[in-house]
Amino acid sequence: MKYISTRGGAEALGFEDVLLAGLARDGGLYVPEVWPTLTPDTIASFRDKPFVEIAVEVIHPFTGDEISRDELRRMASEAYATFDTSEVTPLVEIKPGLTILELFHGPTLAFKDVAMQLLARLMDHVLEKRGARATIVGATSGDTGGAAIEAFRSSKRVDVVILFPKGRVSDVQRRMMTTPTEPNVHAVAIEGTFDDCQALVKAMFNDHAFRDRVELSGVNSINWARIVAQVTYYFWAASRIGTTEPLSFSVPTGNFGDIFASYVAKRLGLPIDKLIIASNENDILPRAVATGVYAMKDVIATSSPSMDIQISSNFERYLFEASDRDADFVRSSMTSLIATGSFELGRTGSRLKQDFAAVSASEADVADAIRRTKTAYGYVLDPHTACAFVAAERVAPAGNTVILSTAHPAKFPDAIEAITGARPALPAHQAHLMTDAEKFDTLPNSLSSVQKFVLKHCRVAAGTPQ
Ligand SMILES: Cc1ncc(COP(=O)(O)O)c(C=O)c1O
Numbered sequence: 001m002k003y004i005s006t007r008g009g010a011e012a013l014g015f016e017d018v019l020l021a022g023l024a025r026d027g028g029l030y031v032p033e034v035w036p037t038l039t040p041d042t043i044a045s046f047r048d049k050p051f052v053e054i055a056v057e058v059i060h061p062f063t064g065d066e067i068s069r070d071e072l073r074r075m076a077s078e079a080y081a082t083f084d085t086s087e088v089t090p091l092v093e094i095k096p097g098l099t100i101l102e103l104f105h106g107p108t109l110a111f112k113d114v115a116m117q118l119l120a121r122l123m124d125h126v127l128e129k130r131g132a133r134a135t136i137v138g139a140t141s142g143d144t145g146g147a148a149i150e151a152f153r154s155s156k157r158v159d160v161v162i163l164f165p166k167g168r169v170s171d172v173q174r175r176m177m178t179t180p181t182e183p184n185v186h187a188v189a190i191e192g193t194f195d196d197c198q199a200l201v202k203a204m205f206n207d208h209a210f211r212d213r214v215e216l217s218g219v220n221s222i223n224w225a226r227i228v229a230q231v232t233y234y235f236w237a238a239s240r241i242g243t244t245e246p247l248s249f250s251v252p253t254g255n256f257g258d259i260f261a262s263y264v265a266k267r268l269g270l271p272i273d274k275l276i277i278a279s280n281e282n283d284i285l286p287r288a289v290a291t292g293v294y295a296m297k298d299v300i301a302t303s304s305p306s307m308d309i310q311i312s313s314n315f316e317r318y319l320f321e322a323s324d325r326d327a328d329f330v331r332s333s334m335t336s337l338i339a340t341g342s343f344e345l346g347r348t349g350s351r352l353k354q355d356f357a358a359v360s361a362s363e364a365d366v367a368d369a370i371r372r373t374k375t376a377y378g379y380v381l382d383p384h385t386a387c388a389f390v391a392a393e394r395v396a397p398a399g400n401t402v403i404l405s406t407a408h409p410a411k412f413p414d415a416i417e418a419i420t421g422a423r424p425a426l427p428a429h430q431a432h433l434m435t436d437a438e439k440f441d442t443l444p445n446s447l448s449s450v451q452k453f454v455l456k457h458c459r460v461a462a463g464t465p466q
């Protein structure tokens with residue numbers, strides 16, 4: 001299996017190289033040269049398989065022979081043993097036809113653990129094989145950072161620097177990044193927004209001398225392996241719901257990673273009815289679907305901070321597909337976005353409307369949904385999941401709809417307490433979190449400052465022997 005860049009100007013790479021590369025050298029995102037498919041019989045056989053086996057079947061077509069099924073199975077088994085349930089991502093039917101897919105049973109209580117726990121094992125495996133080392137620089141609006149630090153904190157071959165927007169993540173999210181004490185993990189508060197953090201990361205990838213010097217790698221969903229590992233739970237959900245009718249999925253959306261994973265599941269052959277993009281008040285995607293123009297506004301701080309995003313990285317992967325793989329169109333759209341803050345979707349706009357429905361949930365909608373589901377079903381949604389609940393109520397067709405629950409409500413205790421009057425407790429394994437000492441640096445939104453920090457802290461640049 002080879003991967004090509006959405007901007008058409010980078011060398012095609014195999015899975016292991018794409019895993020380590022993160023962003024393509026022309027600034028684009030990697031996608032498979034050819035989409036694999038799973039047969040209806042294979043998909044039907046998932047009904048009797050545990051999560052790990054489904055993951056192996058879904059991921060292996062993307063790794064090809066570079067990673068054997070047995071190696072993949074071993075790594076997936078280890079990764080998902082860190083979850084608090086053998087089901088990994090259990091389903092809860094709250095009313096007939098409406099099911100919550102709980103993706104928050106991993107160590108940092110958000111859906112990021114599903115991919116990150118596997119990604120860390122895959123990266124260590126490949127680096128070990130090559131006798132190499134890597135420096136990961138990641139951007140987070142709250143959850144990717146904690147998941148990455150947790151997954152890589154015992155890695156001997158990887159240093160991790162995570163940039164988060166100062167004052168714009170919850171206390172629990174921040175502490176998951178700032179309390180680990182291992183010397184290879186570093187959290188940095190940036191004086192800016194998540195979009196600024198993500199732009200800094202992309203700028204470091206596009207500075208080839210820097211990139212090569214630190215062996216830069218990425219764990220944001222710009223990394224193809226993140227997307228692939230997130231495709232697994234769409235198949236898992238369908239296998240457990242067990243209907244032959246296509247399902248609809250309502251997906252809380254920020255960086256367009258998880259919803260793009262649902263699109264990949266559909267391309268692989270999973271029968272899907274409607275894919276619903278659920279945004280908070282940062283409604284760039286619903287506006288793009290409605291108007292055919294992708295136009296940035298200032299970011300608004302909401303009770304679902306992880307989705308306070310304007311530049312949805314993975315939308316580029318979708319544009320590439322919807323334009324029938326027109327790399328020139330993708331490149332000029334991305335150039336226009338950076339230069340002017342917007343671009344016209346052109347003919348991809350009608351495809352977007354066919355492929356997705358999109359809803360923006362206001363803060364009042366979110367609070368109302370959290371109160372109503374608590375009263376009606378005794379179920380407390382986190383604010384991100386509540387956006388997906390609101391979206392499903394508005395546009396889901398008849399039939400079975402799955403709402404992706406991307407975080408545990410205890411990650412956002414202040415927001416939940418303000419809405420319901422009750423403060424959700426952290427699970428026992430995180431009970432120490434709010435009293436542990438914190439360690440982090442604060443930097444301005446400046447590429448040179450962040451690069452200096454990375455150079456100072458990463459072992460590759462320091463010349464530590466392999
Ligand atoms: C809790 C939570 N829900 C939803 C999202 C949105 O996911 P994506 O960025 O893949 O669209 C995020 C951030 O990525 C998140 O942390």
Ligand SMILES: N[C@@H](CCOP(=O)(O)O)C(=O)O
Nearest residue numbers: 140141142143144220221306
């Ligand atoms: N919501 C994310 C933002 C980064 O998304 P990613 O999926 O590209 O890593 C976060 O919580 O950090």
